[in-house]
Amino acid sequence: MKYKDAIKLHRKNLGLTQEELAKLVDWTQARLSNYERGIREPTQDDLELLAKAMNLTMIEFLCLEPQSNKLTAQEKELLTISRQLPKSVQALLLDLAQNLATKQSS
CATH class of the missing domain: 1.10.260.40 (lambda repressor-like DNA-binding domains)
Incomplete structure (x- = not known):
């Protein structure tokens, strides 16, 4: 392709x-x-x-x-909401999500 x-x-x-x-x-x-x-x-x-x-x-x-x-409906909603936030807040949310994902996989 x-x-x-x-x-x-x-x-x-x-x-x-x-x-x-x-x-x-x-x-x-x-x-x-x-x-x-x-x-x-x-x-x-x-x-x-x-x-x-x-x-x-x-x-x-x-x-x-x-x-x-x-994307699921929930993933689309998260993406839509995150796009409305300032880049600095997006970075904080990404860091939080990564930390939560790491804890879930442990």
Whole structure:
């Protein structure tokens, strides 16, 4: 699968607009659009950033391993709420979530 197709497929599976995904990786919507249309080729770092933002491994991102990428209603709500918060608060929430996940897996 071509990079442009993988980006668009996963973005749509997650129910994200180009603008929403671009904000998650701190890009412009135009930059993401150029990648999806094949006008520009993403770098390895760009691909890794996109995969991480979509909570995918690189193997999953490149469609070498099937997985359902649909967000639940609760995950979509969390994402929507977090986007409305300042970056500093988002960082605090991410840190809290990571700490809670670590404790759950222990």
